[in-house]
Amino acid sequence: MSFDGARTAGPADAPALIPPFGLGGVPVRDSAAPAAWPRTAGCGPGQRAGVVLDHVVFSGAMTTRLGASAGAGMRLFAHHRAPRHGPMAPSPLGRAWRPLQSPPHPAQASGNACSGLCRRSPCRPRGPRMSDRHPIPSTRPRGLSRLSGWFALVAVSAALTACGGGGDDDAPAPAPTPAPSPGPSPAPTPSPAPAPTPAPAPTPAPGxxxxxxxxxxxxxxxxxxVLAGLRDPDSKLGPDTALVPRHAVSNYRITYTTTDKNGVRVTAxxxxxxxxxAxxxxxxxxxxxxxxxxxxxEAPSLKVEAVEAPIVLSSLGxxxxxxxxxxxxxxxxxxxxxxTSAPTANAVVDLLTAAQTWRLQQGVADNGQLFLAGYSEGGYATLAAQRALQQAGGTLNQQLVAAVPGAGPYDVKLTLDELLQGLPRGLQALFKPSNLRDAPEWVRSEIRRFLVNQLLPGDAxxxxxxLFIDRYLADDTxxxxAEHSVDLxxxxxxxVYLxxxxxxxTVPYATSVQALQNLQAxxxxxxxxxxxxxxxxxxxxxxxxxFEFAVTRLGRLARDL
Structure with a gap:
């Protein structure tokens, strides 16, 4: 099943890791004075990694002395390799970020007892270090070398964010931002009522x-x-899942016409x-x-296996x-x-239209009910498609009964803003996109290039x-x-059952709270x-x-399963 999740990175001696995006910064000026940073050696209660930052100097050379070890890296929409079995296997969505090549701090050489330790299960190492798989050459591009100070700060913030370490021993750590209230309790689920079957829309031409x-x-x-896959110990639903497949499933690969990012028609x-x-x-x-x-x-039409989400859901009726x-x-x-909301929604809505045409041609009966569901980026796509269906009107919108989006980055700016809130207070201002307006062009260009390189794994x-990264760094709210968020x-x-x-x-909880509030407002x-x-x-x-929430919620409304 293609779901995404966060994977921790590296063994205890892994260098500091760099987050994929959400960078901001302040202009680099030759006259900038050195800034001394507190040194943290050792771990307090609940901390999982030690981070040591001796000194950062903003100057023409932007020299940095950094010693850090981290058990995990911060990133958005992280990547996981799906296990051989498991309908809920997370979908790849990123990677552990490549380490800075900085000399080890003496605390590391002497074997800091807390260095790189993972004391909480969210930080437990999984798999080899990405630095072993994607080594960084010792010679850097000139622009990237000039950004070494910037990237050192990013590495520190990543380690602090992901593993809960860092801070001055003499100063209390900033209190975590309390999670906002999710709003009113869920409304009672209406009883399913027979839905009138709207007249079919005119069949679009193939092009x-x-x-x-x-x-x-x-x-x-x-x-x-399907049942054997669900009962497999590697199944992400676990062998004790209550789901029981009732039907065999026939799977078809379909091609249809939709649009790309520029609105050009393509065969998807x-x-x-x-x-x-019967x-x-x-x-x-x-x-x-x-x-x-x-x-x-791992696209749905290419990974057609018993444990994949579409097949499991279809086996339920x-x-x-x-x-x-x-x-x-x-x-x-x-x-x-x-x-990007429009082409994402188009890919979903156009497939629904083409699939409806095929069902009419082949005599495959549907009962006039339509539901939407998806998790993470799939949750984002679900809300984008629901909005597009409603704005377009027509048969599919009349058939739509409910949507169950899960953990989606519905407000893209808020998602990135919330991730920055995880940084230490003293560093948050350095990463605000609004500060980049006064930064030299080479800084903006190098940060953008670096972030894109880090977003995509080497074997993608x-x-x-x-585009959303460019607009975020440009502070183009x-x-x-207008073009990325789907809850406004x-x-x-x-x-809508969020x-x-x-x-x-990975996708901050605040994005769902904000979506709830925006849609209600x-x-x-x-x-x-x-x-x-x-x-x-x-x-x-x-x-x-x-997954079980979605199946239960939709099952209360669906007929003819």
Missing amino acids: ERGGLQSVTLVNTISAAQ SGLISVPDK AGAPSPVLSYQHATTFRNA YIVVSADYVGFGSTQGLDHPYL DVAYQT AALA GWAPSVP FHGRDDQ AGARDVSLTDCTTGERDHLSCVPEY
Whole structure:
């Protein structure tokens, strides 16, 4: 199952790690005076790593002496390799950031007892260091060398943020920002009522948006095979999941017409999973939006296995459609318009249109109910698609019953702002995008290039558009709101059941609280936020609970399962 999560990095001697984005800064001036920073040696209660920063000098050379060790790195939408089995396996979404090549601090050489130790389960090491897989050459580009002071600060903030260390021994650590209230309790779930079946919309031509181009049977997976995958010890749902598959599933790869980041029509691909029922028996339709992955082979139409989310959901009785997204599948080689709302929504809505055309042609019965669901980037895509359906009107909007978005970065600017709040107070001002307006052009250019390089893993085979990074660093709040955020300026007309974990460090919980408040303020009458209650309540740990929450919530409304 393609869900994303945060992976900790490296063994105890791993160097400081660099976050992927959210950088800001102050202009570098030759006349800047040296700034002494407190030195931390050792770990206090609850701290998982020691960080030592002796001195930072902002000058023409921007020299830095840094000694740091960290058990984890801060990053947004982190990457996980999916295990061999497991329907809830997280989807790749990033990587541990490559280390700065700085000399070790004496505290490291002498074997600081707390250096790099992981004392909490969110910080436990998993897998080899990325520095072993992607070594940094000793010779840096000239521009990057000039930024060594900047990147040292980023490394320190990453270690402090991810592992809870750092700070002056004589000064109290800043109190954590309390999680905002999720608002009113969830509204009672309405009883499912027979929905009138709207008249089918005119069928688009193959070259038009939503036009059907081809459909190919991939395989058929039995209910027993799905159950075996769910019961596997490696299953992210765990062997004790209450889900019981009821139907075999026939899976079809579909190609259709949608638009890329520039509005140009392209041939995209996706997956249609159909439960095997008695002839003529109808099913509700569920559009499932997958989370981020950097590997094309993990797109839904290419990874058609018993433990994948679309197949598991279809085995419960839904006709499931899942877009690969532009940049994956048949559009590999094009930029994936990451966290850009219009092309993200188009890929989902156009697939729904094409899949409806195919069902009419083949006599595959649906019952006139449509649901939307997805986690992380999939949650973002779910809300983007719901807004697009509502604004367009038409048959699909009339069929829409409810949406269950989980842990999505609905407000992109707020997401990045919240991640910066995890930095020590003394460093937060250095990373505000508004400060970059006065920075030299070479600083802005190098930071942007560096962030993009760090966002994409070296073995990625999918191109990502990172327009939202450019606009965030440029402090272009208007463009971020208009073209990237999906919770502003509209009121959903059908129920929206948000879900998030309060301790999520990958996609901050505040994004769901803000979405709840924005949608309610716009006039939405049935929007609720349910907190994850599982263990650590972080991004990855909450995936199984989200999945069962979505299945339960939708099951109360769906007919003909």
